[in-house]
Amino acid sequence: xxxxxxxxxxxxxxxxxxxxxxxxxxxxxxxxxxxxxxxxxxxxxxxxxxxxxxxxxxxxxxxxxxxxxxxxxxxxxxxxxxxxxxxxxxxxxxxxxxxxxxxxxxxxxxxxxxxxxxxxxxxxxxxxxxxxxxxxxxxxxxxxxxxxxxxxxxxxxxxxxxxxxxxxxxxxxxxxxxxxxxxxxxxxxxxxxxxxxxxxxxxxxxxxxxxxxxxxxxxxxxxxxxxxxxxxxxxxxxxxxxxxxxxxxxxxxxxxxxxxxxxxxxxxxxxxxxxxxxxxxxxxxxxxxxxxxxxxxxxxxxxxxxxxxxxxxxxxxxxxxxxxxxxxxxxxxxxxxxxxxxxxxxxxxxxxxxxxxxxxxxxxxxxxxxxxxxxxxxxxxxxxxxxxxxxxxxxxxxxxxxxxxxxxxxxxxxxxxxxxxxxxxxxxxxxxxxxxxxxxxxxxxxxxxxxxxxxxxxxxxxxxxxxxxxxxxxxxxxxxxxxxxxxxxxxxxxxxxxxxxxxxxxxxxxxxxxxxxxxxxxxxxxxxxxxxxxxxxxxxxxxxxxxxxxxxxxxxxxxxxxxxxxxxxxxxx
Ligand SMILES: Nc1ncnc2c1ncn2[C@@H]1O[C@H](COP(=O)(O)OP(=O)(O)OP(=O)(O)O)[C@@H](O)[C@H]1O
Ligand SMILES: CCCCCCCCCCCCC/C=C/[C@@H](O)[C@H](CO)NC(=O)CCCCC
Ligand SMILES: [Ca+2]
Numbered sequence: 001x002x003x004x005x006x007x008x009x010x011x012x013x014x015x016x017x018x019x020x021x022x023x024x025x026x027x028x029x030x031x032x033x034x035x036x037x038x039x040x041x042x043x044x045x046x047x048x049x050x051x052x053x054x055x056x057x058x059x060x061x062x063x064x065x066x067x068x069x070x071x072x073x074x075x076x077x078x079x080x081x082x083x084x085x086x087x088x089x090x091x092x093x094x095x096x097x098x099x100x101x102x103x104x105x106x107x108x109x110x111x112x113x114x115x116x117x118x119x120x121x122x123x124x125x126x127x128x129x130x131x132x133x134x135x136x137x138x139x140x141x142x143x144x145x146x147x148x149x150x151x152x153x154x155x156x157x158x159x160x161x162x163x164x165x166x167x168x169x170x171x172x173x174x175x176x177x178x179x180x181x182x183x184x185x186x187x188x189x190x191x192x193x194x195x196x197x198x199x200x201x202x203x204x205x206x207x208x209x210x211x212x213x214x215x216x217x218x219x220x221x222x223x224x225x226x227x228x229x230x231x232x233x234x235x236x237x238x239x240x241x242x243x244x245x246x247x248x249x250x251x252x253x254x255x256x257x258x259x260x261x262x263x264x265x266x267x268x269x270x271x272x273x274x275x276x277x278x279x280x281x282x283x284x285x286x287x288x289x290x291x292x293x294x295x296x297x298x299x300x301x302x303x304x305x306x307x308x309x310x311x312x313x314x315x316x317x318x319x320x321x322x323x324x325x326x327x328x329x330x331x332x333x334x335x336x337x338x339x340x341x342x343x344x345x346x347x348x349x350x351x352x353x354x355x356x357x358x359x360x361x362x363x364x365x366x367x368x369x370x371x372x373x374x375x376x377x378x379x380x381x382x383x384x385x386x387x388x389x390x391x392x393x394x395x396x397x398x399x400x401x402x403x404x405x406x407x408x409x410x411x412x413x414x415x416x417x418x419x420x421x422x423x424x425x426x427x428x429x430x431x432x433x434x435x436x437x438x439x440x441x442x443x444x445x446x447x448x449x450x451x452x453x454x455x456x457x458x459x460x461x462x463x464x465x466x467x468x469x470x471x472x473x474x475x476x477x478x479x480x481x482x483x484x485x486x487x488x489x490x491x492x493x494x495x496x497x498x499x500x501x502x503x504x505x506x507x508x509x510x511x512x513x514x515x516x517x518x519x520x521x522x523x524x525x526x527x528x529x530x531x532x533x534x535x536x537x538x539x540x541x542x543x544x545x546x547x548x549x550x551x552x553x554x555x556x557x558x559x560x561x562x563x564x565x566x567x568x569x570x571x572x573x
Contacts, residue, residue, distance in 0.1 A: 004024035004025050004026060004027070005024065005025075006022050006023065007023045007024060007025065007131070008021075008022070008023045008124065008127045009021070009022045009023070010115070010120060010124070011033065012030075012089065012113040012114060013086075013089045013114040014030065014111065014112065014113050017032050017033075018032070018033045019032055019033060019113070020033055021113055021124075023057075023124075023128065024057075025057065025131065026056060027054050027055070027056060028054070028055045028056075028057060028097075028128070029052070029053070029055075030052070030053050030111075030113075031051055031052035032051035032052070053111070055095070055097045055098075055111075057128075057131050057132070057135075058273060059097055059098040060095055060096070060097045060098075060128065060131075060132060061096040061098065061166070061170050061272055061273070062095075062132075062169050063095045063124070063129060063132075064093065064094055064096075064125070064169075065091075065092070065093055065094075065121065065122075065125060066093060066094045086114065088116060089114035089115055089116050090114070091114065091115045091120070092112050092113065092114050092115070092121065093112070093113055093115070093124050093125050094110050094111065094112045095110070095111050095112075095113070095128065096108050096110050096169055097109055097110075097111070098269050103260070103261055104259060104260030104261045104266065105261050105263050105265075106263075106265065106269045106270070107269075108166060108169070108265070108269060135273075137274035137275075137276065138170075138272065138273065138274035139172060139198075139199035139200045139242075139272075140171070140172060140173065140199055141172070141175075141197060141198050141199055142167070142172055142173070142174045142175070142199065142200050142201070142202050142244070142271075143175050143177070143195075143198045143200075143202070144159065144176045144177065144201075144202040144204065145177050145179055145184075145185040145188075145201070145205075145209070145212075145213065146176065146177070146179065146204040146205070147179050147185075147203075147205030147206070147209040147249075150206045150208065150209055150248050150249045151205070151206055151248050151249040151250045151252075151317065152317050152318065154248055155205055155246075155248040156204075158246065158264045159176070159204045159246060159264075162264045163204070163246055163264055163267075163268040166265070166269065167268065167272070174202070175197075175198075179209075182212075185203070185209065185212045185213055185216060186212040186213070186215045186216040186219075187216070188216065189201070189213065189217055190215075190216050190219050190220050191220075193216075193220075195220070195241060198241060199241070199242075200241055200242040200271070201213055201217065201242075201243050202243070202244040202246060202271065203243060203244070203245050203246070204248050205246075205248050205249050206247070206248065206249010206250050206251060207249055207251055207252065207253055207296060207512050207513045208249065208512070208513045208514060209249060210243070210245055210254050210295075211292075211293070211294075211295070211511075211512040211514060213243050214243065214295060217241060217243065218236065218239060221237050221239045221240070222234075222236060225237040229283065229290050230285075230288060230289065230290040231288070232283065232285040232290075232522060232524050236283070242276050244267065244270075244271040245258075245267060246264045246267050246268060247263070247264060247267060248264070250318035250320075250321065251318075251321070251513065252408060252409075253296050253297070253404075253406045253407060253408040253414070254279075254295060254404070256407050256408045256409065257405045257406060257407045257408070257421070258277055258404075262409065277421060278421070279295055279404070279421055279422055280295065280403045280404070280420075280421065280422055280423065280424055280425070280426070281293050281294070281295050281403075282294050282295075282298075282401075282403055282426060282524065283523070284511060284516065284522075285522050285523075285524070286518040286520060286521055286522075291511070291516050291518060291521065292511045292512075292514060292516065294401075294403060294511045294523070295403055295404065295512060296402070296403060296406050296512050297401070297402055297406050297415060297511075297513075298400070298403075298426075298509055298510070298512075298523060299399070299401075299509065299510045300335065300337075300398070300399040300400075300468065300507050300509050300510075300519070301334070301396055301398040301399055301431070301507045302328060302329075302398035302431070303398060303400060304508040304509050304515070305324075305328045305331070305333060305507055305508070306321060306324045306325050306328045307510035307513060307515055309327055309328060310323075311515065321410075329436075329440070329443070332397070332436050332439070333397070334395045334396060334433040335395070335396055335397075335470065335471075335505065335507050336393075336394070336395045336396075336470070336471035336505065337393070337394075337396065337399075337468055337469055337470040337471050337519075338391060338393045338469045338471070339392050339393075339396075339399060339428070339430065339466060339467070339468050340389055340390065340391045340392075340466060340467045340468075341390055341428055341461055341463040341466035341467075342389050342390075342463055342464045342465045342466070343388060343390065343461055343462065343463055343464070344425045344462045344464055348366075348420075348424075349363050349420070349423075349462070350418075350462055351416055351418050351419065351427040351429075351453065351460040351461070352418065352460065353418055354417075356405075356418060357404075357405070357418070357419065357420040357421050357423075361420060361421070361422075361423075363420055364420050364421060364422040364423050390461075392430065393471075394430070394433075395432060395433040396430055396431060396433065397431045397433060397439055398429070398430075399428075399431075400415055400416075400428075400429040400431075401427070401429075401463075402414070402415045402419045402426060402427045402429065403419065403425075403426040403427075404419050404420070404421050405417055405418075410447070411446040411447055413446070414446075415427075415429065415446065424464065425462050425463060425464055426462075426463055426523070427460055427461070427462055427463075428460065428461045428462075428463045428466055429453070429458065429459075429460045430458070430461075431457060431458050432457040432458070432459075433457070434455075434457040438455065438457060441455070442455055442457075442458060464524075465522070465523060465524040466522075466523050467520075467522040467523070468520060468521055468522075469520050470505070470506050470519040470520060471505065472505075507519065
């Protein structure tokens with residue numbers, strides 16, 4: 001039992017057993033009275049022995065008076081003792097709470113308590129509700145966009161059957177818009193939506209739909225603050241609304257990479273309890289032309305070609321990626337070009353350090369807490385940045401920039417297993433020209449425990465910003481890579497003759513599942529906290545890996561000390 005003062009404590013009945021129920025500010029706890037002297041009890045975040053249970057208040061979904069009194073009496077009436085008890089304790093309230101199941105999945109469970117008087121029952125409901133109302137990070141009004149055509153075209157059904165009932169139970173009101181065409185949600189958010197009415201936006205769909213919402217919200221925020229997003233060096237203003245994702249797409253890597261599973265109920269519960277996780281957003285420019293924002297994968301070569309081919313097979317649903325994947329693999333194309341990048345300073349880990357980004361990740365927290373100090377660059381440091389740029393010219397099968405792990409059911413550890421969600425960097429993976437068999441070995445390692453970077457033809461760098469210039473015979477760039485690309489260097493690519501002659505030598509960039517129309521890009525503006533999604537990785541900080549966390553971060557260990565329930569309080573909530 002936690003050491004906090006009791007707000008309420010009563011002897012009630014639960015499943016015909018008398019229990020002592022205690023509410024403190026952070027925990028709802030109940031234990032069987034008769035047997036408690038014989039057996040020892042156990043507490044944990046949401047723990048359960050044969051006779052004692054504890055649920056964190058922040059994981060209570062709702063409490064309500066139960067209508068089941070009469071029905072319960074009929075069932076219980078079979079047993080004489082039970083009947084007597086139900087007569088003595090006729091008033092029931094039910095607490096709905098989060099229960100963790102296998103593989104990061106959450107479910108909503110109910111526990112009912114029977115009280116002797118209506119007044120006591122009301123008091124319990126009122127006091128629990130008072131505690132819930134103190135949890136200010138919980139959303140009350142949401143704007144929901146459903147893509148009815150994403151993934152297996154189940155978005156509407158998933159929302160209506162699995163999510164809406166939970167939102168109703170948690171007294172969340174939701175305005176629902178089923179999109180009618182691509183970019184409907186983006187344009188509605190950009191110009192029409194009255195965002196003051198809402199605590200968050202929910203996206204029912206896949207990564208492409210999430211990207212629409214990000215574009216709508218980020219653009220709206222920049223417009224409202226007079227920021228010109230066509231400038232690559234513009235300092236973007238973070239969005240104040242959080243975005244929740246209900247997975248209903250084909251890859252769903254943003255949901256999978258943050259929650260650890262693609263499960264609509266789990267996501268709905270994370271949204272209800274008000275969890276949040278900041279995410280890096282980078283901007284992609286072609287010269288002075290803003291192309292798109294990206295949060296997951298920017299992929300040129302293999303993934304760009306898979307995506308281009310798969311768009312023609314949308315009718316196949318998620319299976320289109322398998323078919324196009326095999327076809328692209330067999331084509332075994334490679335592309336020549338120049339990649340320039342600015343590596344991160346020490347202290348942000350490296351892509352092969354085997355540190356996985358979790359809720360309360362010390363690297364992302366370090367980035368947050370020290371943002372105004374070490375990370376704010378002085379003029380000299382900015383100048384010395386110029387010298388730190390690296391340039392690689394080569395023939396590549398794939399150039400991938402993973403701003404997060406990009407874990408998904410196809411690749412549970414992702415393209416870059418140690419990439420961080422909110423550290424302000426991306427992992428730049430260069431796969432050079434190699435044999436088909438070697439490339440197959442590399443791909444296969446995305447699906448097992450082997451290190452996909454442990455090949456002579458693969459290199460990976462953690463970078464703050466990068467540029468790519470595809471090879472063009474008469475346009476081999478001799479520019480200083482640290483200078484912004486000059487417009488004239490790009491323009492011939494997009495005009496007539498040059499494009500036609502060399503277009504076959506180019507791939508396309510896949511940007512979070514959307515094809516970019518330019519091959520020459522510069523990627524910058526990685527910043528934490530641009531967008532907050534409503535589903536963090538809390539589950540990863542369960543007791544089983546506490547030791548590891550305590551060993552690496554004294555900050556987290558302080559947060560853990562003294563309260564056995566606050567094992568996830570290191571997160572940015
Ligand atoms: N009503 C609609 N009709 C057609 N397309 C739509 C509609 N609403 C949204 N879209 C577009 O559908 C595209 C794909 O959507 P979504 O991301 O939900 O599914 P997916 O591509 O199957 O999944 P993933 O992106 O995870 O691979 C998005 O780019 C979005 O712009
Ligand atoms: C021999 C077996 C080899 C198997 C290899 C599996 C490797 C899978 C890695 C998957 C990486 C997914 C990265 C996510 C990218 C998303 O931004 C994007 C939008 O949803 N999805 C795709 O581009 C769709 C990408 C689809 C890739 C197949
Ligand atoms: Ca990152």
